[in-house]
Amino acid sequence: MTPPRLLPERLRPxxxxxxxxxxxxRFAREQLSLLLSRFAARLTTAADGAQGLETYxxxxxxxxxxxxxxxxxxxxxxxxxxxxMDPNTxxxxxxxxxxxxxxxxxxxxxxxxxxxxxxxxxxLLALLAKEAKTLLDARAAEDRAGxxxxxxxxxxxxxxxxxxxxxxxxxxxxxxxxxAPDLATLKLGQHAGRFLELDGRGFDAADLSWTALxxxxxxxxxxxVFTPLPIGSDRARTYLVSSAGFPELGRxxxxxxxxxxxxxxxxxxxxxxxxxxxxxxxxxxxLAEALERECxxxxxxxxxxxxxxxxxxHFKVVNDxxxxxxGDVVLTTLTHLVSRHVRDHDTFGRYGGEEFLLxxxxxxxxxxxxxxxxxxxxxxxxxxxxxxxxxxxxGVTANRPDDTPNSLIARADTALYDAKEAGRNCVVVx
Numbered sequence: 001m002t003p004p005r006l007l008p009e010r011l012r013p014x015x016x017x018x019x020x021x022x023x024x025x026r027f028a029r030e031q032l033s034l035l036l037s038r039f040a041a042r043l044t045t046a047a048d049g050a051q052g053l054e055t056y057x058x059x060x061x062x063x064x065x066x067x068x069x070x071x072x073x074x075x076x077x078x079x080x081x082x083x084x085m086d087p088n089t090x091x092x093x094x095x096x097x098x099x100x101x102x103x104x105x106x107x108x109x110x111x112x113x114x115x116x117x118x119x120x121x122x123x124l125l126a127l128l129a130k131e132a133k134t135l136l137d138a139r140a141a142e143d144r145a146g147x148x149x150x151x152x153x154x155x156x157x158x159x160x161x162x163x164x165x166x167x168x169x170x171x172x173x174x175x176x177x178x179x180a181p182d183l184a185t186l187k188l189g190q191h192a193g194r195f196l197e198l199d200g201r202g203f204d205a206a207d208l209s210w211t212a213l214x215x216x217x218x219x220x221x222x223x224x225v226f227t228p229l230p231i232g233s234d235r236a237r238t239y240l241v242s243s244a245g246f247p248e249l250g251r252x253x254x255x256x257x258x259x260x261x262x263x264x265x266x267x268x269x270x271x272x273x274x275x276x277x278x279x280x281x282x283x284x285x286x287l288a289e290a291l292e293r294e295c296x297x298x299x300x301x302x303x304x305x306x307x308x309x310x311x312x313x314h315f316k317v318v319n320d321x322x323x324x325x326x327g328d329v330v331l332t333t334l335t336h337l338v339s340r341h342v343r344d345h346d347t348f349g350r351y352g353g354e355e356f357l358l359x360x361x362x363x364x365x366x367x368x369x370x371x372x373x374x375x376x377x378x379x380x381x382x383x384x385x386x387x388x389x390x391x392x393x394x395g396v397t398a399n400r401p402d403d404t405p406n407s408l409i410a411r412a413d414t415a416l417y418d419a420k421e422a423g424r425n426c427v428v429v430x
Contacts, residue, residue, distance in 0.1 A: 010126070010129055011039050011125055011129050012129075013129050013132035013135075013136055014039040014040050014041075014128055014129055014132050015039065015040070015041055016041050016132075016136065017040050017041055017042075017062045017063055017135070018040070018041060018042040018043075018061040018062045019036055019040045019042070019043050019044070019061060019062065019063045019064075019065060019128070020045070020046065020052065020055060020056060020059070020061035020063070020064045020065070021033055021036065021043065021045045021046070021065050021066075022045075022046045022047075022048070022049060022052035022064065022065070022066035022067065022070070022075065022078065023045070023046075023066070023067045023070075023094070024047055024048050024067060024069075024070040024071060025067070026047075028067070028094075029045055031119075032065065032094075033045055035121055035124075035125075036065070036128075039128075042061075044061060048070045048071050048072050048073065049066070049070045049071075049072060049073030049074055049075055049077060049078035050073040050078075051072075052064070052073075052078050053073060053078050053081055053082065056078075056082055056085075056089075057085070060086075061089075062089070062090075062132070062135055063089070063090045063091075063092065063128060063131055063132065063135075064082060064090070064091045064092070065092045065094060065124075065128070066078060066079065066091065066092070066093060066094065067093075067094050067095070068093060068094075068095045068102075075093060075095075076105055076106070076109060079091045079093070079109050080109045083109055083110050088135075088138070090112040090131040090134070090135065091109075091110075091111055091112055092111075092112060092113050092114060092115065092124075092127060092128065092131070093106065093114035093115075094114070094115055094117060094119060094124075095114055095115075095116065095117065096116065096117045112131055113127045113130075113131070115127065149169075152169075152171040152172075153171050153172035153173065154172070154173075155171060155173060156173060156258070157173065157255050157256060157257050157258070158171065158173060158174035158177065158239065158255065158256035159171040159174065159253065159254070159255050159256070160174060160253075160254050161251045161252065161253050161254070162251065162252040162253075162254065163250060163251055164250075167183065168183075168251075169183065170183050170186065177226070196224055196225070196226055196227075197224065197225040197226075197227075198222060198223075198224045221240060221241060221242050221243075222240075222242075222243070223238065223239070223240060223241065223263075224238070224239045224241050224256060225237070225238050225239075226239065237260045238258075238259055238260045238262075238263035238264075239256040239257060239258055239259060239260075240256070240257045240259045241254065241255070241256050241257075242254070242255050242257070273285070273286075274289075276349065276350040278328060278332065278350075279331055279332055279335040280335070281335055281348050281349050281350055282347055282348065282349030282350070283349060283350060284351055284352060286347075286349060287347065287349040287351060287357050287359070288405065290347040290349075291307070291347075291405040291408070291409065292405050294347075294359055294361050295399065295403065295404065295405050295408065297361070298361070298399055303361065303362055304361070304362055304363055304364050304365075305359070305360070305363070305399040305408075306359075306360045306363045306364070306365060306367075306368035306396065306397065306398045306399070307357065307358070307359055307360075307396070307397055307398075307408050307409065307411075307412040308358040308360065308368055308371065308372050308375075308394060308395070308396050308412070309351065309355065309356070309357050309358075309394070309396075309409070309412040309413055309416045310355070310358075310372070310376075310392045310393060310394040310395070310416065311353075311355040311392065311393060311416065312331075312334065312354040312390055312391075312392055313390065313392060313393055313420075313424040313425060314424075315327065315330075315353070315354035315390075318330060318390065322386060322387055326385075326386050327354075329385055329386070329387075330384050330387060331350075333382070333384055333385070334356075334379060334384075334390075334392075335350075335356075337375075337378055337379060337382060338356070338358070338375055338379075341371065341374065341375060342358065343360075345362070346358060346359060346361070355416075357409075357412070358371075364398070365396070365397075365398040365429060368396050368398065368429075369396050369427060372394040372396050372427045373394075375392070375394070376391070376392055376394055376425065376426070376427055379392050380392075380425060391424060391425035392425065393416060393419035393420050393424045393425060393426060393428075394415075394416065394419055394427040394428065395412045395413060395414065395415025395416030395417070395418065395419055395427075395428055395430065396412070396415055396427060396428070396430070397411040397412045397415055397429065397430045411430050412430075414430055415428045416428070418430070
């Protein structure tokens with residue numbers, strides 16, 4: 001065996017390796033041991049393939065160096081058994097063989113390299129150092145991946161990754177929320193599940209195909225709402241969904257950030273911005289928006305739309321006689337009376353002061369008149385706390401082909417003025 005000439009720096013990866021030498025020739029085994037023990041962290045020897053395989057099973061060395069022709073179990077059969085247990089264990093053959101069958105079987109087994117007898121120390125050490133560096137790099141990558149998974153798993157946000165449009169990782173926080181122990185179980189649908197609404201579209205969180213939609217819109221944000229199942233076991237939560245592509249990793253990473261408090265605050269602010277503080281019904285701004293929306297819809301579909309405007313007769317007298325708190329009670333009580341007649345697709349709001357507006361889509365003028373008459377009669381016959389009876393005047397109108405929201409409101413207001421002029425507590429249609 002020729003002595004090594006390689007610089008020690010090149011052999012540094014071997015310093016953390018446990019090497020198993022399997023050689024039936026005692027002299028060759030001692031030579032290899034003497035050489036490799038100078039560079040490896042630990043060296044173990046075996047006198048034949050059977051002993052080598054048993055030693056591998058119990059000690060799990062990092063690298064195996066073996067002869068081929070040995071009693072009981074030859075080097076190739078031992079290598080095949082080792083590769084079956086751990087394909088990542090490098091196996092280096094020391095051989096004098098050069099026939100085609102040997103090389104073909106070596107390829108089938110997955111032999112990582114070989115050196116020819118008589119052994120050149122530099123060639124053997126260089127091959128071992130290369131395999132050692134590959135092992136160390138793989139372990140470092142595995143450690144980094146493990147640390148990365150740990151960081152993702154303890155992250156309070158939901159995180160998943162897509163590879164080729166398929167989910168290949170979901171962090172522990174998300175799995176716990178979905179009620180699944182692991183991704184495989186989740187894909188099989190063997191979990192409690194959550195109902196998901198993504199950008200207004202409904203999905204079942206058990207069906208992971210929806211994530212491919214996010215992957216097609218990288219670097220965009222979405223809004224998701226998760227409702228626990230069974231319904232009522234918990235409250236719905238809102239998440240901001242971000243999707244970003246990482247081509248160098250071949251992955252799309254999707255994160256779900258819980259914005260439930262913010263979404264709830266925004267919802268409350270929207271309600272407050274669109275709601276009359278005293279009565280709890282739509283305010284003038286919300287009425288204007290609803291009327292604009294319904295006028296646009298009506299013009300597209302040639303549908304009916306009516307507006308009923310009414311106010312409380314002599315309301316100033318009520319405030320002056322009984323005080324503004326009593327007047328507020330009249331407003332809120334009247335609101336409750338009218339709201340019982342409002343359909344889901346109607347919009348009822350306080351237009352200003354003691355004036356109210358009821359927008360009734362898909363309603364003909366006669367049906368709107370009858371509704372106004374029922375409201376007028378119910379209000380007249382109701383006894384308001386501390387005040388007794390009040391009455392209201394109503395103006396009713398229906399949309400026309402050339403109407404705008406302003407023209408429709410103006411005509412309803414004119415009809416209301418006409419009802420006042422006609423003696424109040426009546427319904428006028430224009």
